[in-house]
Amino acid sequence: MMDMRKMQVPQGNDWWHDAALALKQVSTLRCLEVCRCSGTAASILTTHCTQLEALSAASITPEYELDLESVSKLHQLQRLRLRGANTPLKLINLPALQKLQFLTSLSITNTSPLPGEDVAQVCL
Numbered sequence: 001m002m003d004m005r006k007m008q009v010p011q012g013n014d015w016w017h018d019a020a021l022a023l024k025q026v027s028t029l030r031c032l033e034v035c036r037c038s039g040t041a042a043s044i045l046t047t048h049c050t051q052l053e054a055l056s057a058a059s060i061t062p063e064y065e066l067d068l069e070s071v072s073k074l075h076q077l078q079r080l081r082l083r084g085a086n087t088p089l090k091l092i093n094l095p096a097l098q099k100l101q102f103l104t105s106l107s108i109t110n111t112s113p114l115p116g117e118d119v120a121q122v123c124l
Contacts, residue, residue: 001032020047034056038060039089046071052076054080068093082108084109
């Protein structure tokens, strides 16, 4: 487990990209907790750290939409916690979560309203 919630990280996404490339090399990393990151940073982490079984990203800043297709590439993911920062986070491609076969815990809070048809597809 790596807890990065209290780390001071530089502004911008270059640091997150470098960190994701380094974390990708840690084959035993199964759980990652981050705080105060951008939606781009969350996408970068999910793209590179495909070995994760648990991901918690609190206080995601809503610079743009967070496409959940990148999260669906975490094939071993069991726990997912996403939380928007002070303003609601806009999520797109919610049905991509159906690809997560091992997902047992899902928490998505402080988001903009989700399209009803997307929620219905995930629940089926």
